[in-house]
């Protein structure tokens with residue numbers, strides 16, 4: 181039972197990550213490979229503030245989201261005029277920088293050892309001590325992220341994003357604030373990625389850098405692309421599929437060491453699928 | 466004191482490598498009016514529209530909208546000042562439906578603010594109005610039946626008509642139209658020419674680049690003939706298109 185709830189928590193966690201990444205990849209045509217970095221920023225921001233200061237769970241989540249917004253904002257600044265694949269290269273480089281910050285800034289992040297002793301989630305003073313309650317917390321957060329992302333995607337704001345992903349020049353010739361809209365959607369996506377990170381930190385009560393590598397970025401991207409970018413439900417389907425796949429590999433009793441490589445191979449295949457399934461409009465032409 | 470022209474440029478130069486696309490172009494255009502820019506391929510007609518709409522920064526010279534200098538303004542700023550344009554190679558957003566393309570073009574939408582979009586609040590009424598306006602714009606170009614089809618499913622001619630509906634919906638005072646008539650079926654052509662006249666009668670300035678001389682003769686108030694980046698002649702269509710030396714040199 182606990183195991184099933186844990187898998188459910190993972191579903192919701194990855195649903196937040198894929199939904200927020202899809203705001204960039206699917207709806208805006210911005211192929212970002214820095215999502216795990218932002219997820220990590222959120223996880224570490226929550227870990228650091230909640231182990232160093234007497235701060236509530238909600239406060240820690242809010243600070244983590246703010247950190248995600250700030251970092252994401254900085255990433256989006258050079259997005260003006262950076263088309264298609266150049267944005268991917270830029271975010272790839274930033275992903276590397278973010279990982280090495282988490283891995284190397286020992287005094288702040290604990291380096292490769294990470295940070296432990298992060299308090300479990302508590303809402304308005306009441307600690308969520310059963311896994312069922314925690315699952316409910318993840319479900320609610322995923323629900324809110326989903327609803328907000330859908331609102332944005334189906335609004336006139338989303339229409340500008342959709343126009344932008346295909347033809348920036350035409351969108352500008354209609355007087356749209358293309359740069360502002362890009363920065364805003366990046367900030368929103370970063371806030372949600374950091375939210376996932378903060379929830380994860382408080383759930384596992386321990387963080388280390390290995391969960392926030394470029395491989396993780398590509399896993400999230402693979403989920404989005406497999407599920408169908410820009411389709412509202414697609415990213416969630418992608419998250420459920422790949423989380424289930426990873427758990428199934430564990431379940432059929434393959435030794436841990438082999439399961440790890442097998443998982444890498446599956447992700448590698450997913451990556452190849454990305455190259456072939458890469459839909460029209462992903463790169464801003 | 467003479468009244469300020471709606472759209473003007475003075476001493477415009479633009480060089481692309483060895484090609485002089487614009488070589489000392491000065492024009493003054495006032496609304497309401499329909500101005501046709503004609504001339505051989507490569508004369509610099511599209512480049513002139515690009516200079517007015519901010520897509521090309523001139524090497525020398527200035528463009529002005531109602532006296533306001535346009536150089537230094539981005540494409541989007543120029544658009545918000547009241548200049549809309551279509552493209553010779555017909556650009557629409559493929560993966561939006563016809564009606565979404567037109568609704569996108571509506572100015573000053575509150576729903577384009579992230580906060581109102583997140584809250585899904587405060588823009589539904591405006592959206593309904595824009596939907597109705599967009600439907601009328603589509604009907605005016607004969608695409609009333611196609612409103613829910615993706616732009617990529619439309620034919621070349623339909624996409625061109627869609628781009629006309631799009632610029633109408635911007636409510637810009639100045640419309641720059643790059644070959645709006647060429648490639649349009651004769652039956653539809655009449656109604657498009659009527660639409661252009663109606664837009665002029667609403668007080669707009671329409672600047673068309675057009676190779677279809679009968680259409681120019683029918684609809685234009687003024688014709689500007691360009692060649693090799695220069696304005697060669699300017700006047701009423703009946704005058705310019707009758708002058709044998711011009712027709713023989715540039716239009717045959």
Ligand SMILES: Nc1ncnc2c1ncn2[C@@H]1O[C@H](COP(=O)(O)OP(=O)(O)OP(=O)(O)O)[C@@H](O)[C@H]1O
Nearest residue numbers: 481484485486505506507508509510511512513553
């Ligand atoms: N972006 C550009 N880069 C290089 N050369 C250009 C560019 N835009 C225009 N030109 C050149 O400038 C000249 C004028 O081009 P322009 O497109 O303005 O002609 P046009 O009068 O619109 O012709 P057409 O009737 O064929 O559309 C041409 O020689 C063209 O090759």
Ligand SMILES: [Mg+2]
Nearest residue numbers: 510511512553
């Ligand atoms: Mg041209």
